[in-house]
Amino acid sequence: MFFSQKNHPEPAGRPPVASPSPRGSRAGFTIIEILITLVLVTLLFIPIVQLMQLGTKRVYRGGDETLATIYAADIIELIRGGPYEAFYENGQKEEKGLDLKEVFGRSPFFKGYDPSSYIDRFTIAVDVGPAGEIPPKKLKQVRVTVAWKERTTENPKSIKMVTFYSPSTL
């Protein structure tokens, strides 16, 4: 609309409207101008889009990390608060890479916890074993690793939380 000039005959019966500009001064954007403008606008949009992408990426990343943190803390609290015997016992081999299904299936205490309530983009792995080589043996170490792929880049990300617990934990 900005760049087109309408040149239709005036409707009959209606007096012509005087043009504010002389006939010879009617002008528009040349295609060149338009192209240049388009290039400039495009160039200006690139950083804006990048900024927006970066912001979105960070929002996604922060959100994912927050969610991963919540998941990790949740699982740690769950295991520490659950039956001590549910996981690695003295003499057993350290249990590594347990998924949520295995974790929740270890004890009726975890009944009601559903792996599907955790977003499946996140891979949660639980390691339970002795808290080091130095006695006492009853002290267990639980490590929860939450891994995921960034939604914008598909880059792998992960966090881990480690703590100890015992039969009479905190």
Add this chain to the structure above:
Amino acid sequence: MLVIFTLAVMLEKQGKHEDISAHMVYKSEAITAMAEAVVEEIIHNIREQLNIAGNDNQIYYQVRQRTTNDIPIDSAYLKRISPNSHKMLLEEFSIEDQDVVIKGKITDIAAFDVKGFTQEDVRDEIEKSASFEIAISIKWADQYKTVAITRPFKVVRTTMPVFSESTLFVNNAQPIYFGQWPSLYGYDPGKFPAPQNTIQLDHGWHKYSKYNKKSDFTRIMETDTLRQAMVPPGRVFIQKGIVPITNGDRASGMLQKTFHSHESELLPAQAQIKLKDLKTFLTQKGMTVSADPDPSADPVGDTSGTSSTAGDTPAPTVAPGAEAGAATEGESNLPDDGELFVRYVGHGEEVKAETSKLGDKDVDGYGKYFYSFLTGWEEHSAGPDPAISGLDLYGRIVEKEAGEGFSGGGIFGKIAGLIKKATSAILSKLWKKYDIRISPTLVYGQVIQTYFPIVDYVATGWTEKMKNTFSFNPNQVPLPHFDPSFLEKLPQDEPISEAEKLPDTWPADLKEKWLKLPEDIRKPKFYKIINTTILQQNPFGLDFQEFGPLLPQGALFAPAWEALLNYLVPEEDSPIRQYLNNVGSKDEFFLSNEADRKYGFTGGPYAKIFSEPLTDFNPFLFYVKATDYISAIYDPRNPKDSIFLKKYYNKEDEIFEFKGVIYITGTEPLVLGNAKYRGKAIIITFGKVIFSGPFRKEKEDDPEKPEDVSALTIITLGGVVFDTSNRIDAQIYSYIFPPLSAPGKRFYVYGGLGANMFDLTRVEDGGIVVFDWAYHIPLTMDDKARAPYYHVAITDEINKYGYEIRRDLSVFQSEEPP
């Protein structure tokens, strides 16, 4: 464009902050988990080490300190006991030691509020409730956090004084509660000739000596014990009531239905005076003592024709008097050697009777004893085993004489025989060297002693001494009862010296014997003292009307030492009186318990508690010391599922493991038997406790390792039932009901037995109680040795539980506690 650009920038900034804050959230959570790991390891290791002694385990000793001030816990120690978490921090998060700061202290230290036991001179200073305060600060990159926790704990003694020091402990022993067995000279008349049941008390001196590693037993018994007034544990505590401790039988036929005073005393030798010592003592006092040059002057010698156990040794004058050889000030006619015993014998229904029917035989009773004792004792001394009758309080331990085998004759030999059977495994080592007897009984409590005084002299060695001391013989002279109206007619200060002045009812031989008594004991004044003693005494504020009718005619009752002085101090210049005056109020004469020495001899450290009615000794008040609770023995959802078993029974080792103070509020019966246990604990249960079989310690205690000693005290509200004759290793206190034995079961408690009331009719087959030294914590035991007797437990009680997370960077720059 500008707007769009602005929006884009905002979105980017928001995303950035979201990212950063998300990472901070992660770090915050992660660092909290790390700090909790350190806390967890510290608390876990503290918990593990609270009851394990070790040179590098400072917490074990710190929690057992006698203080109410805060006790700082060394940070290096806390770091040392958390190696795994430090390693984890380094390996998983690259956090170095300098970025981990740990501080800790023991605080909120307070005594347990148990009525009576909070008094300063009574309370156990080691026992306490307190809290651990541990703070862990960790710095990770730009994050730092402090996790501070407070965990309450208790330090509890695993034995329960004063009960823990007692072989037999009875709160209310009034006759109405105590019950009696029918008895006649050691028999149940209805079951004659089967011997009567007994309750035997063994106060465990043999173990005590082993514990103290005294190689010279004589030194313990005669030097430490007698001279230093150190009396080993194991005694009878009877709070109130005249106690018909029933049916003791003497070889002479004399019974010892004995009531005891609240004074501490060794009953076998209420006055055991070596004449040599007496002379030495008197010489030191500037007095000259010489032997009696004229044996014929013996006033209590054998004139009845019966052979004297004193042999040819000149008999002594018990108390100097005109007839005895003109004793004057600074001089005595005491013999050179031998010992003087003044002791008391009890009384019972059979003593009062003139004659009693035993089977098809008539036997002499009280009247015969006092009016014809010269023949009576001979007859009765030929009776059956006198030891297997009643609650025998007169045993003791003696060293075998050099080169002699076991001289197990007489009462002691038979007592020893019984004990030997029962505890042969334990005593086997000592047995080779010592004649183990039931040890002397020490009696505490508001109990009145009544007795008949007897004068006895023994001049020879141990064998004869024992033989003489615990059986009647012609050297012993009982003091008969005179009717007050008879005495009133006579001059009070003049000894009766003529047979004609004695009651007509007395046989001639008794008159003859009695007239040879020291003149002090023949004065009417002396018997008046005896009579008035009965009327004037008002011990413990008791109404005489309550117990007066229970006293047999002629019996004395009084605190023993007073009675003794009444007995033998009729003359100012009597050497014996002077001796008694000098020693009578001292421990060397009336032995006080070693625990009493610090506080005086009349009550011991718990005197204040027991100055009030013993109902104040309420074991259930000890719930404040509970370190472990269960609300039921069995799972209410599945009555066959024993919570008690699940919690305290180690299936792998097939043994119960008890620690601390276990409080059971369930009222179901707790059945124990055919099992072993280990650990030191007090179990307080609201229900009944039934012993269905042997219930033993895992192993015999090793005196060298007090930390390995097992000691179990069971307090029961619902009563105790012995459905077994097997040995029960425990101290058992039945708070309300008297202990009960199933028919045909003779209880055997190795530890101690206590009850609010003790009814002999509920334990018809009798039993044995052996005091276990493992429950004894003498005042002289140092803190290191006594430490294993205190259990420490983190109790997780809500009121003191604390958990705090805070951010405080200053801790990384300051040495001050966070």
